[in-house]
Amino acid sequence: MxxxxxxxxxxxxxxxxxxxxxxxxxxxxxxxxxxxxxxxxxxxxxxxxxxxxxxxxxxxxxxxxxxxxxxxxxxxxxxxxxxxxxxxxxxxxxxxxxxxxxxxxxxxxxxxxxxxxxxxxxxxxxxxxxxxxxxxxxxxxxxxxxxxxxxxxxxxxxxxxxxxxxxxxxxxxxxxxxxxxxxxxxxxxxxxxxxxxxxxxxxxxxxxxxxxxxxxxxxxxxxxxxxxxxxxxxxxxxxxxxxxxxxxxxxxxEGWFTPPQIPDHVAHSPGWQRIILHHQYGEYLFPYEKLEQAYDDAAKAGIDTLFLFGWTAAGMDSGYPVYSADPKLGGVKTLKENIRKVQAKGGKVILYFNGQLIDVESDYYRSGEGARVAIKRADGTEHRESYNFTNGGTFLRAFVNKTFVVACPACRSWLEILKRHVDFAVELGVDSVFFDQLGLLSYPCCDPSHGHPVPYTGIMQGKREMLKELYEYAKSRNPEMGVGIECTTDQTLQYTDFVHIFGFPAGVWNSDWREKGEKPRTLSASYLFKAAFPEAVISNRNIRDDSDVEFPVNQMLLLGSRSDVEIYRCRATIAETPHYQAYLAKANALRERFGRLLYDGTFRAETFHRVSNPEIQTNSFLLGDELAVLLTQSSRELARTEVAAPGFQLERLDSVSGDVTMEDGVVTIPRNGFAVLFYRRG
Incomplete structure (x- = not known):
């Protein structure tokens, strides 16, 4: 031995x-x-x-x-x-x-x-x-x-x-x-x-x-x-x-990561409402002149940002990498005017682009350049993907409507196209630009003409390098412009101001927890990423109607995430879901009451406190001598717990619905209650 x-x-x-x-x-x-x-x-x-x-x-x-x-x-x-x-x-x-x-x-x-x-x-x-x-x-x-x-x-x-x-x-x-x-x-x-x-x-x-x-x-x-x-x-x-x-x-x-300098309008935002203006199969949902109303609906829920998908003439997930204002939606002049109307009310606008998809029906692909930069599989064929949207029919959902190839990040010409998208966003005067799928692992390219090893198992390093240059270019055009991507990865975080996540952190392993009266075992119960990279501005996802609201909104607050409002898969505004609109408004009001601490504080899980009742879900945020302890529970009509925060003195308690109480050191939380306990080091 x-x-x-x-x-x-x-x-x-x-x-x-x-x-x-x-x-x-x-x-x-x-x-x-x-x-x-x-x-x-x-x-x-x-x-x-x-x-x-x-x-x-x-x-x-x-x-x-x-x-x-x-x-x-x-x-x-x-x-x-x-x-x-x-x-x-x-x-x-x-x-x-x-x-x-x-x-x-x-x-x-x-x-x-x-x-x-x-x-x-x-x-x-x-x-x-x-x-x-x-x-x-x-x-x-x-x-x-x-x-x-x-x-x-x-x-x-x-x-x-x-x-x-x-x-x-x-x-x-x-x-x-x-x-x-x-x-x-x-x-x-x-x-x-x-x-x-x-x-x-x-x-x-x-x-x-x-x-x-x-x-x-x-x-x-x-x-x-x-x-x-x-x-x-x-x-x-x-x-x-x-x-x-x-x-x-x-x-x-710490040897390779430097936190980005996130603009205040991103760092202190409670989230966005995501809407699709024009869909892939041709349906028009929001002309440009309705952007102001869409913002007003979101603002009633405490949401300060509109996230525009499908704003182009070709529609959502169609025509990429060509993005032009749609005359049927009102044209570029009307788009600019309505962006200004939103901003005049204190709102912000994020403009969508895809960071890697190329429509095989686009002129760019048919010219041969799109085919040249496309990722190739081991057999030399192009890696292809399809995203099938549908309305009331069945055929489009079952069979391919749109087919895409995926751009290899090693191709310099593709980066130049993404930079032109930034130029257009600057011309429109939006607050942030978003590139879909840039945090997502692509198929390892096998095209040796791109100048990388085959297979390209370092393709995400290629994406990181491309994103770095794109991020720096956007900041050179407008230092206050936010830059966001989809999918959470640590290696792209340095060149990202916000991340639209992939996944459902409010999902649970025990789907019958309500029926059994059990504590929900949430997928994200470890909070590992947030604890390692507390600077990250990440969204929630998958709240799409009025059927289940309090629990996932509370999970969003617990993690310190931002709201991604996507009613009916981005086909409507939150006005169509009045219960969600009302509860999110109260949740965001609570967050604003502790805004400096919850936005600027560091996520610290249970490092500085503990609760006596294991039914309670809890996390905390620390900023200097101030500590915010977050408490919620959903499995009992009433749950009671003691909270210990050694070295800190409790100064106040507040809650989303005003229904959480504290007496003789015991906090009582009703089902779906959410509370913030504010402490100061003493």
Missing amino acids: YRMENEFITLEMDENGILQELRNRKTGRNLLRPHQLLRLILGDSGCLELDAVPAGRPEVQCEAGRVSLKYSAVECEERGTIPIAVSLSAELCGDEIHWGIALENRSQEQVVREVHYPILSIRDPEPPMAAITSERVSERLENLPAQIRSCFTHYMAPDQKYIRRTALYPGRAASMNCFALDWGDEGLYYGCHDSTFELTGQVFELERQKSVNMYVVRYPFLKVDGNWRECNIVTAPYSGSWTVCAEKYRKWA
Whole structure:
């Protein structure tokens, strides 16, 4: 056995290179079951995916808190022994383990497509352990084995070998390159600290119906005679709450992340109302002359911004990348006039553009330039997408109405087109410009003429570089112009003033919580992204009618998000949903009463306070000596809790509906009540 330990960690491997033990020395918990550390996925002319593992016993060196394992070959069930040399290492660095790997491909034809490393087999994966991810902003998986089993693929993958729950970073579910296991007062952090933002898979896996594993996947596509190394993987047993994970990730991110200087009109906005003026299938919903009325409807709910989709002659998701004012909506002069009318009332306007889609019916595509910049798949064909909108019929929803190719961010000419969109937004005088899908992971381009590696697994670094230049260009045209994108990813956050999220943070795992009188187990219960990047201005999503209002609005306040009002999928204003309009008005009024603290304060989860009743959902914001503690509950007619904030003195209590009370230190919250407790350090 080879054993390393310090005051935080015990790590033990056997002579076969099997990880036998990873123990948190602060708590005594052994976190893992024995398992081999590495799996490779190889490909050749006969089969694109072949499992391989290190062959034989390794040459082992263990000294001064570092162990290294060297193998001369790997073993593949379908191909036998293959001469791919492998070097693995693990080094104790304070409370962290830094993992390294190097590969030398001496095979005749195999390509190393994927590297699964280090594979950690979880000792106690059942509840009360939960998994914390950054999927769809942040998620908490309270029954990890059940969540993995729900990913059964039926016949698309060999589920008898592996059932996997995989999130891809950056921008395809995962917003950060870390995830964790959590037992409430201790856990295990797992991060990939790669500032080049290469494609990474974050995997929870049920292997052969026995072990539950966690690991990251890297995609080197290492060819014959090539070398590859990786030294960015960090794991750390931690003591304390899950916020340790956010702090650890943010400490690393400080090496490349600088918070953007967000304009006040964005940073202090409660949110926007999103409307589609002209739809893809031809329906007209809002002529330009109705923008003022749409703003008035939103203002009654405390919303100060209009977000214009489908404002073009071609309509929503049509004609891209050509965006021109629609004569049938009133023309460019009328558009400008009505933008000014909104602004004269104190309102703001965001103008929509798509950051990557190209309509194959557009002149730009047909000229050949659109086809040239389009992302290509491995077989050389264009990657294509379709977004099928419909009205009262069925055919358009079932079959393709509009087809798009996707622009590769490595193509300089595409960036110049996006800059021209900024120019038009400046000409119109809008307050912010928005580029859809720029935080979303694109298909890894395989067109070598674009000048990038094939496949382009660093495509999100390409998007980041493109967005950086686009952001700086917009600020050069108008320093106060807001710049927003869709989809939450940390690596694009530095060049973004606001993010229209992808996902539904107010969604729940236990959909029958109301019927059973249970506490809702929200998808975003970890708040991992917000804790790591509290500067982020992110929206909520998916409140589209009057059927369920209080709970998702309260979740929006709890996270410090901005409202995305999208009535009937942006086909109407909030005046069509009077209950939502009235409740959101009260919620935003409460936020404005604590505006400086809730807008400018730092999200601190439960760092400075605690509640006695686990039925209560709670978070906090800190600004200097001031602390706002947020409380809500939805599962009981009345719920009572004590709130402790050591070192702070309570000065006042306020609530959305004026129905939360406090007596003898006990706060009473009715169903769907929401309260702010204001404290000052004393």
